[in-house]
Amino acid sequence: MENERKLIPLYLFKKLETKLYNQIGARILQIGVGVVILYRSISELPAAQFIYGPEGAAIGSAVTFFGPMGIWIDMLFYSYLGIYFTFFIWGLGGVGLIFGVYPRLSTLLALFGTLLLELRGITHDGGDNILRLMLLYMILFHPLITKKKHTSSDIQPSISIFLHNLGVIAVYLQVVILYFISSTTKLHGEMWINGTAVYYVSQLNEFGMPTSFLRDLFKNPFVTTTATYLTVIYQLFFPAILLTPSKIKLPYTLFGILLHLNFAINMGLVTFSLIMISILLFTIKDNEWKKIAHFVKGAVPNFTVYYDGYCNYCSRTARLISFLDFFGMFRVISYRDDNSYLQYGLSFEDVDKEMYIIKKRNDKIKIYRGFDSVTAVVNNLPLLWMLVPFVYILRISGLGYKLYPWIANNRMIPLNGQICKDEVCSITDSKESDSKSFKVFTKR
Amino acid sequence: MVDQKRYILYSLFLFVLFVHFALTLLFVLPPNPVKNTFKLADYYIGRFFYQDWGLFAPDPIDMDISVLVKCIGENGEETKLFNITDNFNRYNNRENRVQRVAFNYAHSYINYSRNEFSLVDLCIKNPNHPICGQLKEAERDRQEGSKEGLRRVARSFCADMQHVTKTDYTKAQIKILLSKVPRWSKRYDEGPMEGVLDIGVVEFDKTRAFKIWKMKGS
Numbered sequence: 001m002e003n004e005r006k007l008i009p010l011y012l013f014k015k016l017e018t019k020l021y022n023q024i025g026a027r028i029l030q031i032g033v034g035v036v037i038l039y040r041s042i043s044e045l046p047a048a049q050f051i052y053g054p055e056g057a058a059i060g061s062a063v064t065f066f067g068p069m070g071i072w073i074d075m076l077f078y079s080y081l082g083i084y085f086t087f088f089i090w091g092l093g094g095v096g097l098i099f100g101v102y103p104r105l106s107t108l109l110a111l112f113g114t115l116l117l118e119l120r121g122i123t124h125d126g127g128d129n130i131l132r133l134m135l136l137y138m139i140l141f142h143p144l145i146t147k148k149k150h151t152s153s154d155i156q157p158s159i160s161i162f163l164h165n166l167g168v169i170a171v172y173l174q175v176v177i178l179y180f181i182s183s184t185t186k187l188h189g190e191m192w193i194n195g196t197a198v199y200y201v202s203q204l205n206e207f208g209m210p211t212s213f214l215r216d217l218f219k220n221p222f223v224t225t226t227a228t229y230l231t232v233i234y235q236l237f238f239p240a241i242l243l244t245p246s247k248i249k250l251p252y253t254l255f256g257i258l259l260h261l262n263f264a265i266n267m268g269l270v271t272f273s274l275i276m277i278s279i280l281l282f283t284i285k286d287n288e289w290k291k292i293a294h295f296v297k298g299a300v301p302n303f304t305v306y307y308d309g310y311c312n313y314c315s316r317t318a319r320l321i322s323f324l325d326f327f328g329m330f331r332v333i334s335y336r337d338d339n340s341y342l343q344y345g346l347s348f349e350d351v352d353k354e355m356y357i358i359k360k361r362n363d364k365i366k367i368y369r370g371f372d373s374v375t376a377v378v379n380n381l382p383l384l385w386m387l388v389p390f391v392y393i394l395r396i397s398g399l400g401y402k403l404y405p406w407i408a409n410n411r412m413i414p415l416n417g418q419i420c421k422d423e424v425c426s427i428t429d430s431k432e433s434d435s436k437s438f439k440v441f442t443k444r
Numbered sequence: 445m446v447d448q449k450r451y452i453l454y455s456l457f458l459f460v461l462f463v464h465f466a467l468t469l470l471f472v473l474p475p476n477p478v479k480n481t482f483k484l485a486d487y488y489i490g491r492f493f494y495q496d497w498g499l500f501a502p503d504p505i506d507m508d509i510s511v512l513v514k515c516i517g518e519n520g521e522e523t524k525l526f527n528i529t530d531n532f533n534r535y536n537n538r539e540n541r542v543q544r545v546a547f548n549y550a551h552s553y554i555n556y557s558r559n560e561f562s563l564v565d566l567c568i569k570n571p572n573h574p575i576c577g578q579l580k581e582a583e584r585d586r587q588e589g590s591k592e593g594l595r596r597v598a599r600s601f602c603a604d605m606q607h608v609t610k611t612d613y614t615k616a617q618i619k620i621l622l623s624k625v626p627r628w629s630k631r632y633d634e635g636p637m638e639g640v641l642d643i644g645v646v647e648f649d650k651t652r653a654f655k656i657w658k659m660k661g662s
Contacts, residue, residue, distance in 0.1 A: 009451075013454045017450075017454070043541070044541055047542045047654070047656060049654055050545075050656050051541060056600060057546075059589065064491070065492065122545060122548045122549060122552075122593060123544040126496070130495075133493065133495065159453065166457055166461055169461065170461060170465075173461075174465075177468060182498070182501060185497070185498055186500075192503070196628040197500070198504075200504050200506040201500060203636075204505060204507075204625065205508045205623075206505070206509070206547065219632065268540075
């Protein structure tokens with residue numbers, strides 16, 4: 001290894017053929033590109049005959065790219081069926097990229113559709129340009145990046161891994177060229193230099209701000225000049241920022257994402273912004289994603305719900321919480337099976353009396369009980385947010401605190417404490433190994 | 445031996461990557477002595493990996509472009525002049541690709557392409573320079589191409605109109621409306637400055653109605 005380190009090319013080759021770089025970023029780029037293609041193929045399909053069809057407005061030809069062979073490819077656009085076929089192939093590629101199905105084949109299909117439509121039509125913009133180039137480099141991405149879990153034994157030094165990393169380098173180089181050229185070209189423009197460029201764009205119907213309030217806002221010198229210079233500075237320093245530590249790079253990337261979100265919402269450059277955001281997310285390395293995940297895990301609280309596993313509707317409520325918990329913030333535990341509540345200073349009598357929720361964020365712990373635990377569930381499950389006003393009224397009126405103990409004290413549990421299903425509880429005699437079912441309930 | 449062969453292959457891949465991006469950079473850079481003498485970048489990148497990263501540079505667009513169309517029938521029946529880039533097509537959304545078709549043809553009709561742009565300064569300074577002939581030719585080709593595109597858009601629009609009025613339209617008058625954003629110093633005092641460019645009357649064969657535009661009664 002030491003000798004190899006001395007021979008830099010060999011060391012580099014070894015590294016590039018053994019480790020898959022930017023796996024998460026590459027997968028995000030695949031999904032982002034797939035979403036853009038799917039969005040375009042669906043939104044353009046109803047007008048496809050007008051935009052690309054033989055009797056429509058298109059005059060472009062594949063000959064400019066493919067030479068004489070392009071005449072044959074153009075034939076796809078001379079029939080209605082051919083256009084729908086192209087859109088189908090294109091959309092299929094997009095779907096394949098989103099779900100990671102045959103990623104290289106999907107990339108090829110997506111590239112084929114993107115290229116043909118760009119050659120034929122006139123509606124393309126910078127976003128379509130970068131989309132096509134990204135697809136080209138994405139062909140090199142390793143199919144393993146679409147697998148959720150793979151062990152290090154799945155990754156053996158190979159040409160395939162080397163090519164993946166070559167694709168990763170290509171994406172980096174392309175985005176560096178994009179920002180470098182875009183920013184230095186702006187430095188030749190009088191409006192970018194004198195700080196008024198954003199004012200002119202903001203007042204247009206085509207790319208301008210959607211409301212008169214926002215248009216007027218950009219007549220303010222401070223707003224316009226700040227926005228103009230920030231755009232140029234962001235682009236100009238982007239290539240250098242890629243080499244900086246995460247503490248600088250990640251906030252910078254976040255700024256870039258917000259900037260492009262603004263382009264999407266206020267300027268209507270939806271597909272351009274989506275693809276640029278995907279590329280920005282691509283530039284975040286795998287170890288940086290781990291840091292982000294760690295940070296988010298610390299910032300987002302997690303909840304442990306202690307419920308009565310013997311009580312039917314308590315179990316149903318627990319299942320409902322798990323079902324509605326898209327972000328995996330809640331862990332529901334029956335205190336009948338698990339006494340981990342003891343570590344929080346709670347006794348069996350406490351958790352048996354009412355529902356307890358332990359909220360953990362970083363090292364801070366907060367305990368909710370009774371009706372407050374209901375409030376915590378409603379407040380932290382987005383799908384239940386519509387109930388927030390109702391719960392709030394119950395809380396400030398004090399009704400919730402009266403109602404909850406009544407419900408808790410009147411919950412039905414089977415006498416012998418067996419697991420119940422559909423209000424039927426089975427009692428199993430382990431000695432005789434036959435089971436009988438009874439409707440045996442009592443109020444707690 | 446196996447390693448050696450693999451490493452030769454890797455070296456080759458890296459070399460291809462290096463050449464590709466060297467040519468890419470050369471292609472997207474402004475005119476310079478290397479670019480002017482070394483035309484491979486124009487051929488290789490321009491044809492197969494075309495890219496343009498101006499993105500609202502050197503100066504952003506400062507005028508709105510609209511396409512106006514008046515359909516004319518065989519017997520001289522005329523519609524009024526419609527702004528077909530206005531928001532009355534069926535597929536109107538914030539990123540409106542349908543609207544972009546007419547807009548981009550009109551944009552291409554009135555604006556220099558990036559390749560022409562680099563020659564404009566030279567021809568202003570020295571109108572007799574041999575390259576100025578090429579510039580005029582490129583300008584004419586671009587405008588003819590854009591006019592053909594606009595003719596096709598007008599044809600589709602008039603077919604939609606015909607679907608409603610039941611009148612045969614065989615010609616259309618096309619105009620481009622330019623609405624310039626007031627200068628920064630006049631932003632509170634003036635409204636947009638408007639100008640109309642008459643592209644002329646174009647003839648067309650019949651086409652089917654795509655029902656792109658929402659016409660009264662359609």
